[in-house]
Amino acid sequence: MAGRFSRRSFLKTGSAAAGATLLSRHGLGQAAGSLHAGAEQLSQFDYPDVQLLDGPMLEQFRANLAFFLALNEDSMLKPFRQAAGLSAPGDDMGGWYSWSDEFDPPNNMTGYIPGHTFGQYVSGLARAYAVSGDKAAQEKVNRLVRGFGETISPKFYVNYPLPCYTFDKSNCGLIDAHQFAHDPDALKVLAHATDVALPFFPPGPLTRPEMAARPHKNISFTWDESYTLPENFFLAYKRSGDRRYLDLAKRFLQDRDYFDPLADGKNVLPHEHAYSHVNALCSASQAYLVLGSDKHLRAAKNGFGFVRAQSYATGGWGPNEAFVEPGSSTLADSLHSTHASFETPCGAYGHFKITRYLMRITGDSRYGDSMERVLYNTILGAKPLQPGGFSFYYSDYNNDGQKVYYPEQWPCCSGTFPQVTADYGISSYFQSPDGIYVNLFVPSRVNWKHGSSRIALEQKTDYPYDDHISMRVHADSPQTFTVALRVPEWAGRNTSVAINGSKAGQEPQAGGWLKLNREWKDGDTIEYAIDRPLRVEAIDPEHPKIVALLCGPLALFAVNAPQSRFTREQLLQATRRSGREWRVASAVAPVGFRAFPEIRDEQYRLYHEV
Ligand SMILES: [Zn+2]
Numbered sequence: 001m002a003g004r005f006s007r008r009s010f011l012k013t014g015s016a017a018a019g020a021t022l023l024s025r026h027g028l029g030q031a032a033g034s035l036h037a038g039a040e041q042l043s044q045f046d047y048p049d050v051q052l053l054d055g056p057m058l059e060q061f062r063a064n065l066a067f068f069l070a071l072n073e074d075s076m077l078k079p080f081r082q083a084a085g086l087s088a089p090g091d092d093m094g095g096w097y098s099w100s101d102e103f104d105p106p107n108n109m110t111g112y113i114p115g116h117t118f119g120q121y122v123s124g125l126a127r128a129y130a131v132s133g134d135k136a137a138q139e140k141v142n143r144l145v146r147g148f149g150e151t152i153s154p155k156f157y158v159n160y161p162l163p164c165y166t167f168d169k170s171n172c173g174l175i176d177a178h179q180f181a182h183d184p185d186a187l188k189v190l191a192h193a194t195d196v197a198l199p200f201f202p203p204g205p206l207t208r209p210e211m212a213a214r215p216h217k218n219i220s221f222t223w224d225e226s227y228t229l230p231e232n233f234f235l236a237y238k239r240s241g242d243r244r245y246l247d248l249a250k251r252f253l254q255d256r257d258y259f260d261p262l263a264d265g266k267n268v269l270p271h272e273h274a275y276s277h278v279n280a281l282c283s284a285s286q287a288y289l290v291l292g293s294d295k296h297l298r299a300a301k302n303g304f305g306f307v308r309a310q311s312y313a314t315g316g317w318g319p320n321e322a323f324v325e326p327g328s329s330t331l332a333d334s335l336h337s338t339h340a341s342f343e344t345p346c347g348a349y350g351h352f353k354i355t356r357y358l359m360r361i362t363g364d365s366r367y368g369d370s371m372e373r374v375l376y377n378t379i380l381g382a383k384p385l386q387p388g389g390f391s392f393y394y395s396d397y398n399n400d401g402q403k404v405y406y407p408e409q410w411p412c413c414s415g416t417f418p419q420v421t422a423d424y425g426i427s428s429y430f431q432s433p434d435g436i437y438v439n440l441f442v443p444s445r446v447n448w449k450h451g452s453s454r455i456a457l458e459q460k461t462d463y464p465y466d467d468h469i470s471m472r473v474h475a476d477s478p479q480t481f482t483v484a485l486r487v488p489e490w491a492g493r494n495t496s497v498a499i500n501g502s503k504a505g506q507e508p509q510a511g512g513w514l515k516l517n518r519e520w521k522d523g524d525t526i527e528y529a530i531d532r533p534l535r536v537e538a539i540d541p542e543h544p545k546i547v548a549l550l551c552g553p554l555a556l557f558a559v560n561a562p563q564s565r566f567t568r569e570q571l572l573q574a575t576r577r578s579g580r581e582w583r584v585a586s587a588v589a590p591v592g593f594r595a596f597p598e599i600r601d602e603q604y605r606l607y608h609e610v
Contacts, residue, residue, distance in 0.1 A: 038288040038297060041363030042430035042437055044356065045446065047130035047180060050425030053443035053460070056380055056597060057424045064418040065128045067385050068121055069136055073143060076121065079114035080151035095389050095409025105161075105220040109408050112220065115156075116166045117415030118148065119173030124418025126173070130180035131422055141181040145174065149189040157200040161220035164229055164252075167197040169415060171232040175239050187240050194244070202226055205254035208273070225276045227254040230283035234290045249286070259284050259299035267306045270325040274318025275343050275412075278307060278350040285357035297361060304354055308370060313537045313548035313555045313606065314596065315351070315373030316342030316395055332543045334397070335607050339404075341397035348379035349416035352427055359430065359439065365486045365513050368439040369553070371427060372488075375440070376464055377555045379420060381596030389414055395596070397606045400562050403599060429457075435482030437513065441469045441530070450479045455520070457483065464532065464552045465580050465595075471526040478521040484513040485528055490552065492531030500525055534572050539607055546607050549574060549584070549593060556582055556593040557604040564591045568610040 052058040074090025079099055081088035092098040100111025122144050129137035148170075157163045170193055178186035204226075206214075211222040233249035236242070253259060258280060261268045269277060281303045287296035310324050310331060311317040319334035319341050334341060351374045359367040382392040383403055391414040393406035406413065428440040431448060436457060445458045456474040463469050471483075487495060489511035497504040497514060508514045516526070532552030539546045549556045549571045556574070558564060564586045574582045574593060582593040594604075 036292040037290060038292045038294075038361065040289070040360045042360045042432050044360060045426050045429055045431060045448070047127060047422070047426055048133070049447050050428055051131075051445045052425055052428075053445060053458075055443040057375075057421070057442055060380065060382075060384075061128070061131070061421040061424060063384050064124065064421045065132065065134065065137065068125055068128075068418055069134075069140060071121065073140070073147065076118060076144065077147045077151065080118070080148060080156060083114075083156040084151045084153040085155070086151060093389060093410055095411070097389065097410040103220075105218055112408075113162050113166055114160075116162070116169060117410060117412065118144075119166075119169035119171065120415030120419055122148075122173030123169075123176040124415075124422055126176040126179070126181040126183075127419065127422035131425055138181045141177045142183055142185075145177050145183050145186050145189055149185060149192070152189070152192050152196050154196050154199065157197060159217065160200070161218070162224045163197060163200040164202075164224045164226040167193070167201075168225070168229050168232055171229075171236060175232065175236050179239050190236065190240075191242070194248075203251075205229075205252045205257075207254075207257050223273075225273075225279075226252055227258065228276050228279045228283060231279070231286050234283070234286035238290065246290070249283075249290070253283060253287055253296070254280060258303075259287075259296055262299035262303045262306075263295045265302055267326065269303065269306050269310075269323040272323050274321050274323050275346045275350055277303075277323065278317075278347070278354055281307075282350065282353045282357060285354065285361065288361065289357075300354065301358060301362070304358060310540070312342065312397055312539070313550060314342070314377035314395065314397070315370060316344070316347060316378050316397070318342060318347065319397075326540075327542065329542065332539050332546055335399050335539070335546070339396040339398045339401070340394040341401075342378060342395040343413065344378050344382055344392060344395045345413035345417040345420060348374050348382075349420040349423075352420055352423055356423075356427055363432075363513075365439075366489055366511055368486045369488045369490075369511075372440055372464075372553045373555075376553050377596050379417075381599065382417065385414060385417060391417065399605050399607065401557075401604050401606065403601060432482075434517070435484065437484040437486070438471075439486050441528075450481050453477045453479045455479060455481075463530065464554050467529045467532055467552075469526075469528040469530070471528065473520045473522065473524040473526075475520055475522045478519050480517070480519045482515050482517040483520070483526065484515045485526075487512055487514050488530065488553065490533070490535065490550070492533040494529070494531035496529050496531075498527040501527075534574055536568060536571055536610075545610050547571070547610055548607050549582075551582070554595040555606060556595060557599060557606050558584070558608070559592050559594050559599065559602045559604050561586075561591040562603055562605055564588065564605075564608075566591075566608050566610060571608065571610065 075093050078088045078090050096112040099114045102108050103111035125137045126141050174186045174190040177183035206226050229252040230249040233245045237245035281300045284296040284300040287293045307317055320338050321343055324330035355367040355371040378395050389410035390405040391411055393413045428444055429446045430437040441461050441463045447456045453476040458472045461469040487508045487510055491510040495508045534551050536547040538544045566586050570585050574584045577583050580598050583590050
């Protein structure tokens with residue numbers, strides 16, 4: 001990956017406008033004053049506009065919705081009620097979520113950040129309501145917001161190790177409750193919650209060394225993430241019009257230590273905490289969108305380029321939750337030194353957000369290539385949440401890898417999982433005045449208006465296990481617009497498109513959009529076949545002989561054969577078995593290879609020394 005997706009080539013085209021018409025945002029942000037919002041090439045659909053159809057993504061979304069609909073509300077509110085000295089019925093959820101005298105970081109993490117994921121559970125339910133229209137989700141959001149509002153008290157943050165971290169999640173939950181579940185109280189509750197939390201915040205964003213230099217009760221007080229606050233403050237400002245949130249967003253932009261050097265092309269990622277610093281790139285994207293700050297857009301693009309250059313073939317990054325030094329052996333060493341290879345639900349959530357932002361802003365289709373790798377090779381293979389809050393956390397790319405649950409209950413990844421699955425639909429399509437952009441090839445239906453006509457596009461596919469994607473247009477009346485299809489950068493020369501059975505005039509160009517502009521009428525069909533040649537990718541430029549096998553966006557893992565050795569040629573001659581298994585010859589016996597979602601509890605191996 002490092003070779004194919006070098007920072008340089010990505011930046012070069014990342015700045016090209018991809019030929020789409022310029023859009024500008026007309027949110028509250030512009031109405032509120034003299035701000036000049038940053039331009040976007042593409043815009044995002046609203047949650048209700050996209051419906052997933054039967055398939056693994058819909059299954060994961062529904063499982064998460066059912067899980068959080070069933071979660072006990074008294075237990076969810078308990079840490080806040082206890083801190084406020086209110087009656088607090090219900091069981092403790094335990095793990096990271098409940099107050100505990102056992103907490104002794106880093107040895108005992110029980111009681112780590114009480115109530116930390118509450119806002120993410122509310123956010124996940126609010127988005128899920130917008131996606132599905134499930135009234136039970138909306139009613140639960142309304143009850144939780146009301147219940148949370150009654151508990152707001154400064155006592156919650158006294159001796160609390162990560163006030164910014166937990167407030168940021170609560171902020172997200174409340175603005176999503178307002179925006180997506182139309183909660184009547186959420187903004188009022190947010191204003192009160194902000195009043196109460198602010199005295200516990202530092203004057204500006206702090207790095208970990210700066211936190212370590214301050215007096216701290218234990219090491220967990222040096223792990224707060226004040227630098228991730230701006231994204232949700234910008235959104236709170238856009239959704240409420242209250243300029244206090246705008247001022248707070250600006251106050252916590254980590255310019256000096258992060259965005260200024262990134263904007264100048266300086267890689268300051270090594271050794272930083274991985275997920276929170278990708279999340280911070282989303283704050284930089286919002287600074288561009290709300291303030292029109294080109295510096296912050298450069299920081300987001302360059303920062304993401306540095307992340308890409310140190311990613312695994314799966315699209316995941318950050319072994320042991322830290323970015324590595326380019327040119328060092330850290331990534332290759334991680335294949336035998338750790339099982340904590342990629343923080344999956346959180347990392348995928350952040351990765352989906354930053355690639356959506358950058359795709360909207362630049363129009364570059366390759367952000368979608370990156371998103372789909374993370375989709376198929378990481379989050380879609382996450383084990384489902386278990387009652388009791390046991391969650392999938394790390395994808396394991398150790399040469400002796402296996403899928404396991406995180407030992408602590410209710411970790412961060414239990415909060416981001418329902419958020420990212422609710423975002424699957426809005427990540428699949430984008431819009432511009434000239435038409436629709438199909439980013440993910442997933443069973444789904446998108447609805448929009450073109451002129452006076454209601455249009456829908458429906459996809460049916462078993463991609464990426466099959467090369468074929470069938471689309472059908474539904475339209476009230478014939479309309480002229482563009483259907484743009486993402487052509488992945490790895491797409492082979494046999495990639496083809498037919499409209500109503502006849503080959504389309506344009507030739508697909510790998511790494512761009514194939515734009516089909518014509519008069520579309522009801523019942524028109526598009527048949528898109530993406531040629532997915534087998535290829536191998538080295539883990540980094542320093543280790544050209546440590547490679548992973550890929551087919552299209554899928555990284556293929558050798559299953560139950562940790563000691564097998566392959567040649568490069570053997571890998572590239574993998575044959576497809578029936579179903580979803582590939583077979584590769586080795587010196588001893590043929591070995592089965594599978595994609596991450598097809599692996600259960602088997603031992604597996606991603607990288608091979610050829
Ligand atoms: Zn996490």
